[in-house]
Amino acid sequence: MSQETILELDLGPRSYALHIGSGLLAGLGERLRPKVKGGRVAVITNETVAPLYLEPVTCALRDSGFAVLPVILPDGESHKHWGTLQTIFDHLIEGRFERSDALLALGGGVIGDMTGFAAASYLRGVAFAQVPTTLLAQVDASVGGKTGINHRLGKNLIGAFHQPCLVLMDVETLRTLPERERLAGMAEVIKYGIIRDAGLFSLLEERLEAILALETATLTRVLRTCCAIKAEIVAADEREHGTRALLNLGHTFGHAIEALTGYDAWLHGEAVAAGMAVATRLAESLGLCDPADATRIRNLLTRAGLPVTIPARPVAEYLEAMSHDKKVASGKIRYVLPEGIGKASVQGEIPAAAVEAALAAAISC
Amino acid sequence: MSQETILELDLGPRSYALHIGSGLLAGLGERLRPKVKGGRVAVITNETVAPLYLEPVTCALRDSGFAVLPVILPDGESHKHWGTLQTIFDHLIEGRFERSDALLALGGGVIGDMTGFAAASYLRGVAFAQVPTTLLAQVDASVGGKTGINHRLGKNLIGAFHQPCLVLMDVETLRTLPERERLAGMAEVIKYGIIRDAGLFSLLEERLEAILALETATLTRVLRTCCAIKAEIVAADEREHGTRALLNLGHTFGHAIEALTGYDAWLHGEAVAAGMAVATRLAESLGLCDPADATRIRNLLTRAGLPVTIPARPVAEYLEAMSHDKKVASGKIRYVLPEGIGKASVQGEIPAAAVEAALAAAISC
Numbered sequence: 164m165s166q167e168t169i170l171e172l173d174l175g176p177r178s179y180a181l182h183i184g185s186g187l188l189a190g191l192g193e194r195l196r197p198k199v200k201g202g203r204v205a206v207i208t209n210e211t212v213a214p215l216y217l218e219p220v221t222c223a224l225r226d227s228g229f230a231v232l233p234v235i236l237p238d239g240e241s242h243k244h245w246g247t248l249q250t251i252f253d254h255l256i257e258g259r260f261e262r263s264d265a266l267l268a269l270g271g272g273v274i275g276d277m278t279g280f281a282a283a284s285y286l287r288g289v290a291f292a293q294v295p296t297t298l299l300a301q302v303d304a305s306v307g308g309k310t311g312i313n314h315r316l317g318k319n320l321i322g323a324f325h326q327p328c329l330v331l332m333d334v335e336t337l338r339t340l341p342e343r344e345r346l347a348g349m350a351e352v353i354k355y356g357i358i359r360d361a362g363l364f365s366l367l368e369e370r371l372e373a374i375l376a377l378e379t380a381t382l383t384r385v386l387r388t389c390c391a392i393k394a395e396i397v398a399a400d401e402r403e404h405g406t407r408a409l410l411n412l413g414h415t416f417g418h419a420i421e422a423l424t425g426y427d428a429w430l431h432g433e434a435v436a437a438g439m440a441v442a443t444r445l446a447e448s449l450g451l452c453d454p455a456d457a458t459r460i461r462n463l464l465t466r467a468g469l470p471v472t473i474p475a476r477p478v479a480e481y482l483e484a485m486s487h488d489k490k491v492a493s494g495k496i497r498y499v500l501p502e503g504i505g506k507a508s509v510q511g512e513i514p515a516a517a518v519e520a521a522l523a524a525a526i527s528c
Numbered sequence: 529m530s531q532e533t534i535l536e537l538d539l540g541p542r543s544y545a546l547h548i549g550s551g552l553l554a555g556l557g558e559r560l561r562p563k564v565k566g567g568r569v570a571v572i573t574n575e576t577v578a579p580l581y582l583e584p585v586t587c588a589l590r591d592s593g594f595a596v597l598p599v600i601l602p603d604g605e606s607h608k609h610w611g612t613l614q615t616i617f618d619h620l621i622e623g624r625f626e627r628s629d630a631l632l633a634l635g636g637g638v639i640g641d642m643t644g645f646a647a648a649s650y651l652r653g654v655a656f657a658q659v660p661t662t663l664l665a666q667v668d669a670s671v672g673g674k675t676g677i678n679h680r681l682g683k684n685l686i687g688a689f690h691q692p693c694l695v696l697m698d699v700e701t702l703r704t705l706p707e708r709e710r711l712a713g714m715a716e717v718i719k720y721g722i723i724r725d726a727g728l729f730s731l732l733e734e735r736l737e738a739i740l741a742l743e744t745a746t747l748t749r750v751l752r753t754c755c756a757i758k759a760e761i762v763a764a765d766e767r768e769h770g771t772r773a774l775l776n777l778g779h780t781f782g783h784a785i786e787a788l789t790g791y792d793a794w795l796h797g798e799a800v801a802a803g804m805a806v807a808t809r810l811a812e813s814l815g816l817c818d819p820a821d822a823t824r825i826r827n828l829l830t831r832a833g834l835p836v837t838i839p840a841r842p843v844a845e846y847l848e849a850m851s852h853d854k855k856v857a858s859g860k861i862r863y864v865l866p867e868g869i870g871k872a873s874v875q876g877e878i879p880a881a882a883v884e885a886a887l888a889a890a891i892s893c
Contacts, residue, residue: 201858202858245610245614249610252679252685252686256679256681256682256685256852257681259851259852259856259859261856261857261858261859262854262857263857263858283688284649284676284686284687284688285685285686286685286854287674287675287676287684287687287688287689287767287854288688288689288767309652310652311652314617314621316621316622317621319652320617320621320650320651321617321649321650322649322652323648323649323652323653323688324652324653402652402653486624487621487624489627489651489652491624491626492626492627492628493566493567493626493628494624494626
C-alpha cells in the first residue's frame, strides 16, 4: 500500500513534480517513463545505497521498459570532485548514452549534486531524476536544481543550475538511514521553520521525537511542508539573485566548518546546525533576533542531537574559509540571519567585529 | 580609424550583440562595461595569443575601470580537457572572483569553448565575453553558446549551452594568424554557403583570393553574412533540437578524423573540410546532390587549400569513432547532407553501405 502526495514546482518550461510518500519506489518507472524520450537510464548511486535500493529501483525501471546502467560510486563528500564525475562520464560514453537518455540519482545529497552536474554537462545537457534516500537530500538537495562538485578551496564552487524532470521521495528509505544522518537531516528541517514557518517550528518542538522515530504521517507532512517552502522560494528566484539566499541560513559558517575539517569529519547537516547557531548568536548580538527566540532555536537543535558550537580553531581561519563563499559580493560576505522564529533576512553590512565575536563565542571549550 | 557593424542575436533574456569590424579592440572596455556588474575580468588566453593581444585588451579593459586577471594557457586542442579547465578555476578562486565578475575569451575556438564552459560552471554561472582572434572562432565558435571540453573518447562530449554577453571580432587580428589556420577557418565559411546561401558560395568562388588576402571590406561582409546565418539558425533552435544540426555539416566525419588522429595533427577546419567532402560524396551517391554542385564544392575546398580526402584508416575505425557522435539518436547517426549549393538537410535513415562506400572513396591513396 502506498501513500502519495504530489507537489508541483512551477519553473515554466523547467517545471517538475515532487512525489512524496511511502511505498513509492515500485511506481518509479511508470512516473519516469513520460519524462524521458530515450530508452536508457543510468542509475548513479554509491556503495552504501546500492545494496539497499539498487535492485528495487532497477526492477521498477525495467518494468517500464527502460534499460538500466548502474554506476556505483564510493560514498562520501570527499568524493564529490571531478575525478568521480569523470567515472560517471566514462560509463555514459562507453554505454553510448544519448541526449534522449536519462540519469537517475539514487542516494543522498552528494549523489544528487554530482548526478545533476553530470546530467547538466554530458552532451551539454540530458534529463535527470532524483530519488533521494536521505532526509537531508529529501528536504533540501533534491529540490531546486543546484548541482555541483567541490574544489579544494571550497564547496560546490563548480556546478550548474539544472532542474530534474522528476523527484520521488519514499520516506520508507529513511528507515535504513543511520541515526546520525537522520539527525543531520533535521538541521535543514529546522532551518525551514526558522526562515519561513513558525508553525512548522512549533510542530517540530511538539513532535520532534515522533518525527525522529519516522512516524509516517507526521514525517510526510513535515517533508511536504519543507519542500513546499523550498519550491516557493526557488520558483520566485531560480538562480539565487535574491530571496533564494535565505535557504543558506547557517551555510556560510557551516561551509567554513566543513572546509576546515576536511569535509568528512562533519556531516553537512551538522555543520549547518552549528552554522545556524553562530548566525543566531550574531543576530542576537545585533538586536535582530529576540533572545527568547534564539534560545528556542538552540534548544531545538540540541534536542535533535545537533551541535551548537564549532571546532576550536583560530577565528581568522574561519574568516579566511568564509571569504570563498559564493555569496560574497564586492568583497563583502552577505549573511543570512534569523529575525526570530519564522523570518530571516540577508544582511550585507555586518561589522567584522560582530562576526568575530559570534564565532569566538560559538567555539566549544 | 575603426569600422564596425553590429549584429543582434535574439535569444530573449540571453540576447547579445556581435561587433564585427576593424580596429575594434581599443573600444572593448566601453562595450563590455554595461554588461558586467562586477569590477573584474579574467582574460583567458594562450601562450601564442598573449604576446600579440593581451596588452591591448588589458589596456582597453583597464581604461573602462576593470581590474584584469590574465590566465595564460598552453595552446592547442590537446589541452581542451578538464586539467586545463581546472587551471582556470584555480585562478578564479584564488583571485576571489565573484558571481558578478566576468571572464573574457581571447583566442581561437579552444579558448572560447573552455572559457565558456568555465563561465557556465564557476559558481554555477558567471558572465563571459568573446574576443575571437581566429577566422574559425569568428565565424563559428563565438556565436551560439556551445561550450565544452573533450573526452578521450570524443570531442566536446562534456559542456554546456552558455551564451556570451558580448562578442567582439576585430578582423585585424587575423593578420597575425598563420596561413594554415586562416585556410582552415575558410572551411566553416564555405560551409555556410553550402548549407544556406548560394549567393555567399558564388561570392567565395569569385573573391576567394581577396578574402584569403584579408581584404577588409570583403572579409567584413563575409564574416557578417556567416554570423548572420548562424545567428538566425541558433535563434530558431538554441539547444539543437532540430535545424541547428545543419551547422554540423562535415562535423560527424570531421570529428572522427580528429579523434583517430589525436586532435593535434589536423586542424578542426581541415577535418570539417574533409568531412564535408565525404558528406558531399555520400549525398551525391544517394541522388541528393547534383554532381555539378558536388564538383563545385570540392573545387572550392581545393582552391582554399583544404583537404577533400581522409587519412588511410580502416573504414571500421571511422564508423566506431562516429558512433560516439552527440547527434546519434536511438543508435542511429543522423547525417547532415548537402542538397546542392545553398541547402542541406538532416538524414536519419542512411544505409550503412552507402556511408562505408563514401568513406572508402574519400580515403586518400
